[in-house]
Amino acid sequence: MSSKILLIEDEPMLCEMIKDYLTEQGYEVVSSDNYDDGLSLAYEGKFDIFIFDVKIIGGNGFELLSNLRSSGVDTPSIFITSLNDISDLAKGFKSGCDDYIKKPFELAELHLRVDNILKRKFSHSSSDSYVEISPNIKFDIIQKKLIKDNKIVQIAKKEADLLVLLLKNRGKILSRDEIYMNLWDYGQIPSELSLRVYIRNLRKIIGEERIISHPKIGYEYV
Structure with missing residues (x-):
């Protein structure tokens, strides 16, 4: 069974590129461009990893993840951030993220980061190693x-x-x-x-x- 990813990105072209690329790599990707849909999707669906842009319609990725963490959702997450957002990374990690990637980035690098996080999750989620x-x-x-x-x-x-x-x-x-x-x-x-x-x-x-x-x-x- 393929790993399931929730992608929240408000740049239509970038969102489509990421979704198409990760789908080609064998992942199942559900995407949205706004805070409210992202929150609903995260609660209603079972995902293996979140990929959230920091700046999204109706809010930001930090707040979205922080709300999910406070509700007991521990799904691993990656933030997509512009260079101007780097000063806020401390806030991002405090909200519970596992990794981040700076724009512009290679899709292959994002894939590598996703795969590494899922590999760690695979190792630690097994009750029998x-x-x-x-x-x-x-x-x-x-x-x-x-x-x-x-x-x-x-x-x-x-x-x-x-x-x-x-x-x-x-x-x-x-x-x-x-x-x-x-x-x-x-x-x-x-x-x-x-x-x-x-x-x-x-x-x-x-x-x-x-x-x-x-x-x-x-x-x-x-």
């Missing part, structure tokens, strides 16, 4: 420990990060670019050869059939 891969193999998604036949199997950090990403997106084809954004830090140069090695090493442990290659596209955990 172990995911069963097969009867004799399980993976601790918090400690990032792979257990096979009741013994810890040592894997590289990026292999563990890759396994978390694959498990989170089970049944979804992850493009190489998506994997690169999640595995390699800013300033690092992604390596297709290294990625292939990580895939090969994981397959040796969890089974060849678990990770499907989609030529010229990416990989899928099934």
